[in-house]
Amino acid sequence: MVNEKESSVYDVVIAGGGPAGLNAALMLGRVRRRVLLADSGQPRNAASAAVHGLFSQDGDDPARLRRIAREQLAAYPSVRLADTAVESAARAGDGFEVTLAGGETARARRLLLATGLADELPAVEGLARLCREGCLPRRDNDQHGPASRPVT
Numbered sequence: 001m002v003n004e005k006e007s008s009v010y011d012v013v014i015a016g017g018g019p020a021g022l023n024a025a026l027m028l029g030r031v032r033r034r035v036l037l038a039d040s041g042q043p044r045n046a047a048s049a050a051v052h053g054l055f056s057q058d059g060d061d062p063a064r065l066r067r068i069a070r071e072q073l074a075a076y077p078s079v080r081l082a083d084t085a086v087e088s089a090a091r092a093g094d095g096f097e098v099t100l101a102g103g104e105t106a107r108a109r110r111l112l113l114a115t116g117l118a119d120e121l122p123a124v125e126g127l128a129r130l131c132r133e134g135c136l137p138r139r140d141n142d143q144h145g146p147a148s149r150p151v152t
Contacts, residue, residue, distance in 0.1 A: 010034045011097045013108040015086035018043055018053060021114035022069040029076030035075070036106050038098075040085035044116050086115075 012028055015023045017039025025037040043062060050059045056067055073079050084101045089111055096111040121127050 007109065009095065010036045010080075010106060010108040012036075012110045012112055013086070013089075013106055014112045014114055015089070015098070016040070016114035016116060017066070017067075017070075017081075018114065019051075019065070020116070022073070023111070024114060025073055025079050025081075026069070026076070028071060029079040032076075032078050033049070036082060036098075037078045037079060037110065038082045038084055038086045038122065040101075041083055044118060051117065053060050090152055103151055 002092050009035040009111055010111060012024075012035050012038065014024055014035060021039065022035055025035050028035045035049075043066065044046055051057055051065055052059065054060075054065075061131045070081060073081060082100060084104075087099045087101050089096050089098045092107060095107060095109045098106045100106065
């Protein structure tokens, strides 16, 4: 008989629904682990025209890649997608207690942080627009596209 309290514990809570978090959820779902993937819906690459450096997806639209990954996760009933951020996490016994934005809590044996990075631009007028049009905050993102300009 399964203990009800034990059955409400996830094997893994994944904080972050970018490529790393989505792929982790996929692999864990394939081996039937109970997974909660918390995705704030604010990907760093939202302003990028294309994803680069991801085998078989190089040049793909980031939103399309995310949509396809989420559709593929639907095939794994042990994976739950939550369109919210992880607000806090703390050790709780042998695992973790995670609080999601909105107040829901979840318990897990493991916690995987796949939150990535966030660009914090200085308050310079017009800088955000320039970054969308060609400012390259990461050398591996959109770098190969402007082939007529040297990498600086």
